[in-house]
Amino acid sequence: MTEATRSDASANPVREAIQRAIDEHEVILFMKGTPEAPACGFSLRTAGALQALDAPFAAVDVLPDPRIREELTALSNWPTIPQLFVRGELIGGCDIVMEMYESGELAQALGVGAPAPSESALSAEPATGEGPLLGIESAPR
Amino acid sequence: MPTTQEIASRIEAGIPGASAEVEDLTGGGDHFRATVVADAFAGRSRIEQHRLVYAVFGEEVGGPIHALSLKTETPVRQP
Numbered sequence: 724m725t726e727a728t729r730s731d732a733s734a735n736p737v738r739e740a741i742q743r744a745i746d747e748h749e750v751i752l753f754m755k756g757t758p759e760a761p762a763c764g765f766s767l768r769t770a771g772a773l774q775a776l777d778a779p780f781a782a783v784d785v786l787p788d789p790r791i792r793e794e795l796t797a798l799s800n801w802p803t804i805p806q807l808f809v810r811g812e813l814i815g816g817c818d819i820v821m822e823m824y825e826s827g828e829l830a831q832a833l834g835v836g837a838p839a840p841s842e843s844a845l846s847a848e849p850a851t852g853e854g855p856l857l858g859i860e861s862a863p864r
Numbered sequence: 865m866p867t868t869q870e871i872a873s874r875i876e877a878g879i880p881g882a883s884a885e886v887e888d889l890t891g892g893g894d895h896f897r898a899t900v901v902a903d904a905f906a907g908r909s910r911i912e913q914h915r916l917v918y919a920v921f922g923e924e925v926g927g928p929i930h931a932l933s934l935k936t937e938t939p940v941r942q943p
Contacts, residue, residue: 803931803932816914818914818933819911
């Protein structure tokens with residue numbers, strides 16, 4: 724890490740916390756509300772697709788702090804919430820996730836729904852990385 | 865508040881050769897769904913296709929346009 728990125732990170736702790744959360748969770752959904760109590764229909768559908776596949780995922784509610792959404796959008800170059808990241812990469816928002824769910828691509832991307840020995844690796848996903856800036860909920864279902 | 869026709873025209877103006885059909889999901893002028901067909905999407909991932917459309921509206925999406933739900937396609941040609 725260069726001097727420049729270190730000072731960027733310390734100058735922007737929210738963005739740094741978001742980047743760390745994305746790096747540390749194999750599947751992470753930024754949404755409005757929580758998987759149990761979504762606060763928007765698009766977040767509801769996206770979390771529902773992951774739950775329907777029984778895919779373990781971490782979830783971050785963007786509503787408690789407006790900076791989370793601002794910094795997430797700046798980082799991902801994606802204007803709306805929800806946003807699903809798998810292995811550090813933006814998969815999409817509600818439309819793309821639902822299209823991929825219906826076509827079977829989502830199960831493939833998540834490594835579920837196939838006879839995959841990697842499933843135990845997914846479930847063993849650590850729920851660490853929680854800082855004071857982001858409430859990260861690891862949803863087992 | 866933009867109309868469905870305005871949204872469609874802006875997409876078609878912003879992406880050369882695109883054709884867009886837009887519906888207002890709630891009737892409130894801030895939740896839209898657009899189906900966009902464009903040659904420009906060829907060879908691009910869904911993420912990139914959607915970004916092309918979102919780029920037409922800049923910060924309006926997520927702002928005054930609360931939601932712009934997208935379905936993007938490349939033109940289907942009969943062989």
